[in-house]
Amino acid sequence: MNHERHNKATEAIFYSPYTEVHEWLDETYGKWKKRGFPYNHWLLRHYKEAIDKKYEAPRIRAVAYFHVVSDIAGRFEEIFLPENEEELRLFLKQKENEGKLKGFDGELF
Numbered sequence: 001m002n003h004e005r006h007n008k009a010t011e012a013i014f015y016s017p018y019t020e021v022h023e024w025l026d027e028t029y030g031k032w033k034k035r036g037f038p039y040n041h042w043l044l045r046h047y048k049e050a051i052d053k054k055y056e057a058p059r060i061r062a063v064a065y066f067h068v069v070s071d072i073a074g075r076f077e078e079i080f081l082p083e084n085e086e087e088l089r090l091f092l093k094q095k096e097n098e099g100k101l102k103g104f105d106g107e108l109f
């Protein structure tokens, strides 16, 4: 989901767009897009463990969880909030095997 939509959806629910939270989550998107694997950026921050490490406030954590659930629902029409990188990696590999995902190779470096 693009930032405009993330901001709009977040404002509708949390009464503020929390733009900086979305920017933090998607910070490496441009780099991975350039390399041809845009979904690799999800592996860095799009799961609970990374979010909980960065943010302590329950409200901010909820905003970030909402971002991740929105991204996954928007891409796969499925509600899923991964606990950690491994769980997300397995999910994305499965989608790739099912032919539902391109632009992911799982190699971060």
Ligand SMILES: [Zn+2]
Pocket: 001, 025, 026, 046, 067, 068, 071
């Ligand atoms: Zn995102």
